[in-house]
Amino acid sequence: MTNKATYNICLIFLAAMLMGCPKPPLKGDPSEADAITQPEETPQENPRAIASLQLTDQGRRLVEERQPDRAIRVLEQAVSLHPTNGQNYYYLAEAWLLKGFADQAKEFNHLAEIHLKDDNQWIIRVAEQADRIAELEK
Amino acid sequence: MDYLFCMLKKILKYSLFIIILVGVVLAIYGWHLFGQVEQRFSARRWSIPSTVYSDTNLLYPGQHIRLSLLSEKLSNLGYHQVNRLPSQKGEIRMGTQALDIFLNDLKTPWTDRAGFLAQISFSQDRIGMIRRIDNGEPIPILELEPEEIMQFFGQERERRQLISIEQVPEHQIQAILAAEDHRFFQHHGVDWRGILRAMLTNLRHGTIRQGGSTITQQLAKNYFLTPERTFTRKLKELILALIIEFRYNKREILEIYLNEIYLGQKGSVAISGIGEASYFYFGKPVKKLTLSEAAVMAGLIKAPNHYSPYRDVARCRSRRDAVLNAMHRWEWISQTQLEDALIQPIKAVGFIVAEKKAPYFIDYLSQQLNTLYRPEDLASLGLSIYTTLDTQVQMAAEEALAKGLTRLEKSKPALQRTVPEEKLQGAIIVMQPKTGHILALVGGRDYSVSQFNRVTQARRQPGSAFKPMVYLTSLEQFTPTTLLSNDPKSYTVNGKQWEPQNFETVTEYTVSLQDALKKSYNLATVDLAMKTGLDRIVDLAAKFNFSTPIKPYPSLALGAFEVIPLELARAYCVFAAEGVQPYPLSLKGVVDENDRILEHQHLKIERLIPPAEAFIMTSMLQGVVKEGTARSLQRRGVTWPVAGKTGTTNDFRDAWFAGYTPDILALVWVGFDNGDSIKATGAAAALPIWADLMKAIPQYRSEIEFKAPQGVERILVCPVTGRLAVGGCPDPVEIYFLTGRTPDGKCTLHAKGGIAGKIIEGVKGLINDE
Numbered sequence: 001m002t003n004k005a006t007y008n009i010c011l012i013f014l015a016a017m018l019m020g021c022p023k024p025p026l027k028g029d030p031s032e033a034d035a036i037t038q039p040e041e042t043p044q045e046n047p048r049a050i051a052s053l054q055l056t057d058q059g060r061r062l063v064e065e066r067q068p069d070r071a072i073r074v075l076e077q078a079v080s081l082h083p084t085n086g087q088n089y090y091y092l093a094e095a096w097l098l099k100g101f102a103d104q105a106k107e108f109n110h111l112a113e114i115h116l117k118d119d120n121q122w123i124i125r126v127a128e129q130a131d132r133i134a135e136l137e138k
Numbered sequence: 139m140d141y142l143f144c145m146l147k148k149i150l151k152y153s154l155f156i157i158i159l160v161g162v163v164l165a166i167y168g169w170h171l172f173g174q175v176e177q178r179f180s181a182r183r184w185s186i187p188s189t190v191y192s193d194t195n196l197l198y199p200g201q202h203i204r205l206s207l208l209s210e211k212l213s214n215l216g217y218h219q220v221n222r223l224p225s226q227k228g229e230i231r232m233g234t235q236a237l238d239i240f241l242n243d244l245k246t247p248w249t250d251r252a253g254f255l256a257q258i259s260f261s262q263d264r265i266g267m268i269r270r271i272d273n274g275e276p277i278p279i280l281e282l283e284p285e286e287i288m289q290f291f292g293q294e295r296e297r298r299q300l301i302s303i304e305q306v307p308e309h310q311i312q313a314i315l316a317a318e319d320h321r322f323f324q325h326h327g328v329d330w331r332g333i334l335r336a337m338l339t340n341l342r343h344g345t346i347r348q349g350g351s352t353i354t355q356q357l358a359k360n361y362f363l364t365p366e367r368t369f370t371r372k373l374k375e376l377i378l379a380l381i382i383e384f385r386y387n388k389r390e391i392l393e394i395y396l397n398e399i400y401l402g403q404k405g406s407v408a409i410s411g412i413g414e415a416s417y418f419y420f421g422k423p424v425k426k427l428t429l430s431e432a433a434v435m436a437g438l439i440k441a442p443n444h445y446s447p448y449r450d451v452a453r454c455r456s457r458r459d460a461v462l463n464a465m466h467r468w469e470w471i472s473q474t475q476l477e478d479a480l481i482q483p484i485k486a487v488g489f490i491v492a493e494k495k496a497p498y499f500i501d502y503l504s505q506q507l508n509t510l511y512r513p514e515d516l517a518s519l520g521l522s523i524y525t526t527l528d529t530q531v532q533m534a535a536e537e538a539l540a541k542g543l544t545r546l547e548k549s550k551p552a553l554q555r556t557v558p559e560e561k562l563q564g565a566i567i568v569m570q571p572k573t574g575h576i577l578a579l580v581g582g583r584d585y586s587v588s589q590f591n592r593v594t595q596a597r598r599q600p601g602s603a604f605k606p607m608v609y610l611t612s613l614e615q616f617t618p619t620t621l622l623s624n625d626p627k628s629y630t631v632n633g634k635q636w637e638p639q640n641f642e643t644v645t646e647y648t649v650s651l652q653d654a655l656k657k658s659y660n661l662a663t664v665d666l667a668m669k670t671g672l673d674r675i676v677d678l679a680a681k682f683n684f685s686t687p688i689k690p691y692p693s694l695a696l697g698a699f700e701v702i703p704l705e706l707a708r709a710y711c712v713f714a715a716e717g718v719q720p721y722p723l724s725l726k727g728v729v730d731e732n733d734r735i736l737e738h739q740h741l742k743i744e745r746l747i748p749p750a751e752a753f754i755m756t757s758m759l760q761g762v763v764k765e766g767t768a769r770s771l772q773r774r775g776v777t778w779p780v781a782g783k784t785g786t787t788n789d790f791r792d793a794w795f796a797g798y799t800p801d802i803l804a805l806v807w808v809g810f811d812n813g814d815s816i817k818a819t820g821a822a823a824a825l826p827i828w829a830d831l832m833k834a835i836p837q838y839r840s841e842i843e844f845k846a847p848q849g850v851e852r853i854l855v856c857p858v859t860g861r862l863a864v865g866g867c868p869d870p871v872e873i874y875f876l877t878g879r880t881p882d883g884k885c886t887l888h889a890k891g892g893i894a895g896k897i898i899e900g901v902k903g904l905i906n907d908e
Contacts, residue, residue, distance in 0.1 A: 047200020073248040
C-alpha cells in the first residue's frame with residue numbers, strides 16, 4: 001500500500017472522529033469576519049509609505065497656502081509612493097476644489113472615501129468635502 | 139596755364155562730386171546696416187533649443203536599490219567621483235557602505251532647493267539612512283534633480299546657456315581681452331593701430347600671421363556676415379563694427395560676444411557661448427572659473443577644437459600660458475598670480491555624447507508638444523519641458539526587452555531573421571496605475587531600424603489579454619464561482635460556423651468562472667461572453683476608452699480584434715486603481731526661459747467601475763499569477779503580490795503579458811510586424827521580459843497587498859461546487875465576492891453526504907491509487 005492509500009484510510013477515520021465537531025466558519029459569522037479581515041499595511045512596514053508621509057504633509061501645507069498646482073504635483077508624488085493613503089486623495093480633492101474643478105475633486109473625494117472608510121474622523125471630513133463639492137457643482 | 143587750372147578745377151569738381159556721391163551712398167548703406175543691427179539686436183538674439191527633462195527621482199530610507207543603477211543615474215546627472223569628502227556641488231564619493239554626495243541645486247517649476255552635502259548609507263540592497271553631513275539631521279525623502287533627455291535643436295544644432303556680463307568674473311573678461319583684443323576699451327570698434335601692426339607683421343613674414351579684428355568686428359562677422367574673405371565683406375565688417383560701437387556700450391557688446399562665440403563641439407552639437415562652455419569643459423558656472431580655467435577658455439576662442447583640452451592637453455596648456463603671460467604683460471595680473479596659475483593642471487570635467495535616450499517616448503511626447511508649440515519655437519525658445527519619464531525604469535525596460543527577444547531567438551532559431559526590419563519585435567509600456575504617469579515606453583527593438591511605435595501606433599489582437607473585460611462585464615450577473623461550460627460548441631457568425639478551441643485539451647467540462655480566467659480557457663470564456671451578452675462587453679470596452687472598433691462577435695471574447703497596446707495597458711490600470719482610469723501622462727509641464735510656467739498637466743482620472751468590481755478582478759487576476767497561466771512568475775523570482783494576465787493570439791502571432799502591483803503596471807508585447815508566428819505563448823515570450831523588468835527596478839517594489847475596498851466579502855467556499863463551504867468540503871478556499879452577490883446556498887454535495895461523502899472520496903482515492 002502506498003503512502004497515499006494510507007493517507008486516504010486515515011482520512012476516513014479522521015472524518016468519522018470529527019463528527020459532531022463545530023462547522024467551519026461561514027458567511028455572516030462575526031468571528032470569521034474578524035479572522036479574515038484584510039491585513040492593514042502600516043507605514044512601519046512600508047518604507048514607501050513612511051517616505052510619502054512627508055510629501056502628504058507638504059501637499060497639505062501647499063493646499064493651506066492656496067497653491068493648488070504645486071500641491072497637486074507634490075501629492076501626485078505621494079500617491080505614486082503610497083497609493084493606498086486616502087489622505088493624499090483628500091488633499092488632491094481640496095486642491096482641485098481650489099482650482100474650481102468639481103468633477104476632478106469629486107473623483108478624488110471618492111477615492112479618499114474608499115481608502116479612509118475605516119477612519120471615523122477622516123470619513124467625516126471626506127463627507128464634508130463631498131458636500132462642498134456638491135455646492136460647487138450647483 | 140589757364141588750361142591746366144581749368145583741368146584741375148574740373149578734376150576737383152568731379153572728385154568732390156564723386157566724394158559726395160560715395161559719401162551719400164555710404165551714408166545710405168550705413169543707414170541700411172544700422173537698421174539691420176537694430177533689427178537683429180532688438181529681436182531675439184539667439185535660438186536656444188528647448189530641453190526635455192525626465193521626472194525627478196526620490197530616494198528614501200528602506201528603499202530597495204540597485205547600486206549600479208543609482209551610479210549610472212548620478213553619472214547621467216553629471217555627478218563625478220572624488221576620493222575625498224565632496225566639497226563642491228556635483229561631487230560624489232562612492233563607498234561600499236555609503237555614498238557621500240554634494241547635491242546639485244534642484245530647480246523645477248515646483249521645487250527650488252539649494253544643493254547640500256548628504257550621506258546615503260546602504261544596508262544590503264536597501265537604503266539604510268539619509269542624513270545631512272553638516273548637522274547630521276536625518277532626511278526622510280531626497281529628491282534628485284531631473285535628467286536631461288534631449289534637446290529640440292534647430293538647423294544650427296547649438297547648445298547655449300545665456301549669461302549676463304555681471305556673472306562673468308573680471309579675470310575672465312581680462313583673459314579674453316588679452317587673447318583677442320587688449321585695446322577693446324580704447325578703440326571705437328576698429329583698432330587702426332592693430333590693423334597697421336598686423337599688416338606690418340604679415341608683410342614681414344610674407345603670410346597672414348596676425349589678424350587685426352577687434353571683438354566688435356568678430357561680433358559683426360559672426361552675427362551678420364558669411365565667412366568668405368573678400369574686400370567688400372571686410373568693408374562691411376568695418377562699417378558694422380562702427381555702427382555697433384555707436385549704438386551699444388562696451389559692456390553690452392562684450393556680453394553679446396561672450397554669449398555668441400563658438401567654443402567647441404560635443405558630438406554633432408556646437409558649444410556656443412561662455413556659459414555653456416564653462417559647464418562643458420569645467421562642469422561649473424562661469425563665475426566659479428579659476429584664473430587658469432578662465433585663461434583656457436580665452437585661449438580656445440582662436441581655434442576651439444585645436445586647443446581643446448579634450449583634444450590635446452599640452453597644446454591647450456601652451457595656449458593657456460600664452461594668455462596668462464599676455465594678461466601679465468598688460469599688468470592685469472601680478473607675478474604671483476601668474477606663477478600660481480601657470481602651475482595649475484588643466485582638468486577638464488569630461489563629457490559623454492549621449493545616445494538618443496528613450497526615443498519612442500520622445501516621439502510620443504513630441505506629438506503632444508506639437509499641438510502646443512510650433513517646431514521652430516521648440517528649437518528656439520529655450521523652453522524646459524518636464525516629463526514623467528523615469529530614466530532608470532526606461533533603461534531597465536530597454537534592457538529587459540533586448541535580452542528577452544535575444545533569448546527567445548536563441549531558444550527558437552526559427553524566429554531569427556537576417557534583415558533588420560524583419561526581426562522579432564517587442565514593446566513595453568510601464569505606468570503608474572493611480573496617476574497614469576508613463577514611466578517608460580519602449581516602442582520597438584531598435585529605433586535606428588524602425589521608428590514605428592508599437593506601443594502607441596500598433597494595432598494588434600490582444601488574445602486572452604482581453605478576457606478580463608469579458609469577466610468584468612459578467613460580474614453584474616455572475617460570481618467568481620459560477621460554473622461555466624467548457625465543452626466544445628459551435629457558434630454561427632455571419633452565417634458561418636465558428637468552433638473555438640481551448641489552447642490544450644482539457645478534461646474539465648465544467649469550470650468555475652475564476653478558474654476559467656486563471657487557466658485562460660477559451661471555451662468557458664466564450665460561453666460566459668454569450669451568457670453575458672456581447673453588446674454589453676462592447677459597451678464596456680467603449681467605456682474603457684478603446685478607440686479601435688470592437689464588434690459584438692463571439693470571437694470578441696478571445697480578443698480577436700485589434701487594440702492599441704497603450705489603450706490595453708490603460709484598461710488594466712482600472713483594475714489596479716480602484717475602478718478609476720487615469721489619463722496616460724507623459725508631459726508634466728512646460729516652463730519658459732524666465733521660469734514662467736506655460737503648461738501644467740496634472741493627473742486626470744475618470745471613474746469607470748465600482749472599486750469592489752475592480753478589486754474582484756484584481757483578486758481573480760492574482761489567481762492567474764498564483765496558480766494559472768502566469769504561475770511561472772514565481773519561479774522567475776517574482777514573489778510579491780502581483781495580478782496579471784497572459785495573452786496569446788491565433789497561430790502565436792502575438793504574445794502578451796500585462797501585470798501590476800498597487801504601485802506599478804507594465805504591459806509587454808512580443809511579435810513580428812508582418813504577423814508571422816512567434817511559436818510561443820504570452821507566458822513563454824512576454825512574461826519573462828516582464829519579470830526581468832520588475833526585478834531590475836526594486837525601487838518600485840513595495841510588496842504590499844492589494845487593499846480590499848468596501849463592497850466585497852471574503853467567503854469560504856467549496857472548490858468543487860462553488861457554494862458556501864460546509865464541514866465536509868475538501869480544501870475549502872477563501873474567495874472574494876461582491877457584497878450581496880455571494881453564493882446563495884451551502885454545498886449540497888458534501889453536506890448531503892456528510893461523512894458518507896468523505897468515505898466515498900476516500901474510497902475513490904484508494905481505487906485511483908491502486
